Amino acid sequence: MTQKNKYLITNFHKLNYPKGSRLIFIDEDLENHYSTEEKLQYECSYINSIDSLIKDLSNNDILIKKLSIYRKKFTTLLNVYNKLNNSEKYWGLIIDNFLILLLENIILQTRLLQKIKVNDYYIASETIKENFFINFSNLQIYTYSNDFRKLLNSLILKELDFKSIKLKYINNKEIKVQKKKNLINLF
Numbered sequence: 384m385t386q387k388n389k390y391l392i393t394n395f396h397k398l399n400y401p402k403g404s405r406l407i408f409i410d411e412d413l414e415n416h417y418s419t420e421e422k423l424q425y426e427c428s429y430i431n432s433i434d435s436l437i438k439d440l441s442n443n444d445i446l447i448k449k450l451s452i453y454r455k456k457f458t459t460l461l462n463v464y465n466k467l468n469n470s471e472k473y474w475g476l477i478i479d480n481f482l483i484l485l486l487e488n489i490i491l492q493t494r495l496l497q498k499i500k501v502n503d504y505y506i507a508s509e510t511i512k513e514n515f516f517i518n519f520s521n522l523q524i525y526t527y528s529n530d531f532r533k534l535l536n537s538l539i540l541k542e543l544d545f546k547s548i549k550l551k552y553i554n555n556k557e558i559k560v561q562k563k564k565n566l567i568n569l570f
Contacts, residue, residue: 387426391504393496393536394529400425407504409495409536410436431495439494440487449486454479481522488526488535496539506540508549509533 389405392398395416400406402424408414410431414422431439458474461467511530525531537550 389504391499391506393506393540394509394533396509396529398422398425409499412436430498436491436495439491445490446483446486449490450479450482453482453486457482484522484526488531489539492532492535493539496536496543499543506545506548508551509537510551 387403387405388401389407390400392406392408392413395413398406398417398421403426405426405428406422408427408429411429411433414427414429417427454471454475457478458469458471461474461478462469511533533550537548541548
């Protein structure tokens with residue numbers, strides 16, 4: 384009996400896999416973005432249900448803890464850089480929206496991806512158009528883009544010791560996704 388290839392689907396893209404392959408979606412929501420017709424030739428399942436996503440989003444303890452840590456660090460950096468002596472509360476008013484948006488995305492995606500057994504799946508090579516954002520307005524738009532999800536998932540999967548992570552810009556230049564020691568331990 385032959386073993387079917389399992390592919391981990393972490394981002395929305397065209398399903399172009401060998402017929403009969405097992406497609407494992409990172410969450411139920413992502414699987415629901417595909418029509419029944421698109422999934423017909425594959426064995427499909429998901430790792431995280433919508434209910435578990437809601438539960439993960441409602442747990443703010445880690446977010447509050449990380450926000451406090453990063454606000455304190457940014458206060459020091461911004462005061463030194465700007466030659467000021469403003470309080471954490473002052474800088475918090477300016478940077479908390481930015482930090483909360485980033486931290487929520489990182490924490491949620493890390494929780495989702497930690498449920499995956501390392502190197503048990505093939506992971507699609509991803510291509511992105513943009514690699515980052517310029518300001519907070521761009522960040523708000525960018526976090527809802529597929530490119531942000533591709534970039535974030537690639538970085539987290541690399542931290543979780545997945546070996547076959549390939550991420551490219553649209554011009555085919557490969558992005559070096561390097562593991563940063565203890566990044567995942569932060570969350």
